[in-house]
Amino acid sequence: xQQLNQSPQSMFIQEGEDVSMNCTSxxxxxTWLWYKQDPGEGPVLLIALYKAGELTSNGRLTxxxxxxxxxxxxxxxxxxxxxxxxxxxxxRIQGAQKLVFGQGTRLTINP
Amino acid sequence: NAGVTQTPKFQVLKTGxxxxxxxxxxMNHEYMSWYRQDPGMGLRLIHYSxxxxxxxxxxxxxxxxxxxxxxxxxxxxxLSAAPSQTSVYFxxxxxxxxxxxxxxxxxxxxxx
Numbered sequence: 001x002q003q004l005n006q007s008p009q010s011m012f013i014q015e016g017e018d019v020s021m022n023c024t025s026x027x028x029x030x031t032w033l034w035y036k037q038d039p040g041e042g043p044v045l046l047i048a049l050y051k052a053g054e055l056t057s058n059g060r061l062t063x064x065x066x067x068x069x070x071x072x073x074x075x076x077x078x079x080x081x082x083x084x085x086x087x088x089x090x091x092r093i094q095g096a097q098k099l100v101f102g103q104g105t106r107l108t109i110n111p
Numbered sequence: 112n113a114g115v116t117q118t119p120k121f122q123v124l125k126t127g128x129x130x131x132x133x134x135x136x137x138m139n140h141e142y143m144s145w146y147r148q149d150p151g152m153g154l155r156l157i158h159y160s161x162x163x164x165x166x167x168x169x170x171x172x173x174x175x176x177x178x179x180x181x182x183x184x185x186x187x188x189x190l191s192a193a194p195s196q197t198s199v200y201f202x203x204x205x206x207x208x209x210x211x212x213x214x215x216x217x218x219x220x221x222x223x
Binding site for chain 2: 006009031033035040041042043044045048088090092097098099101102103104
């Protein structure tokens with residue numbers, strides 16, 4: 001089936017640092033989504049992207065829909081302790097009725 | 112407005128037992144889905160439904176059954192539990208297609 005390659009798998013950073021992660025696919029996607037999962041909870045939608053080249057922000061988070069439609073990027077600026085968690089990308093191919101998820105990026109922040 | 116609710120939160124089964132994981136949403140969403148989450152595997156789609164009376168298989172449907180008799184409810188049934196079904200199960204819903212899905216809190220299932 002379809003696969004999304006998300007990297008890095010884990011990140012260990014200092015509080016205040018900026019964070020970058022990305023997802024790539026061999027297929028063209030019509031929608032890219034970024035979710036965050038806190039321990040013991042379900043994923044929560046952070047940002048949704050619908051057009052190639054689109055750049056969308058949500059507070060300190062910024063995500064981009066890659067121009068080739070085969071990738072997406074998420075940046076977190078000035079990280080704080082509550083940013084800790086697992087970040088998932090997800091995408092939908094045109095006409096498909098289901099999302100495909102990346103394997104997740106586990107973010108750990110040292111205070 | 113409770114969003115997506117799932118019950119139970121935790122469950123332990125013996126191999127061969129059956130059970131139903133419940134999922135309900137109060138947002139009048141047409142699209143509902145079930146995922147399982149295993150370490151290092153992300154979220155994998157089990158079954159999904161685009162509306163009442165319509166269901167379809169996802170990536171890992173074997174061993175699971177679903178039905179959608181109402182817009183609000185989308186139960187997941189394990190007919191004969193196996194240790195390989197030990198996982199965390201998430202239900203999700205969205206207003207259209209599969210975009211912007213909202214997730215429930217999950218059910219942590221252990222099969223001994």
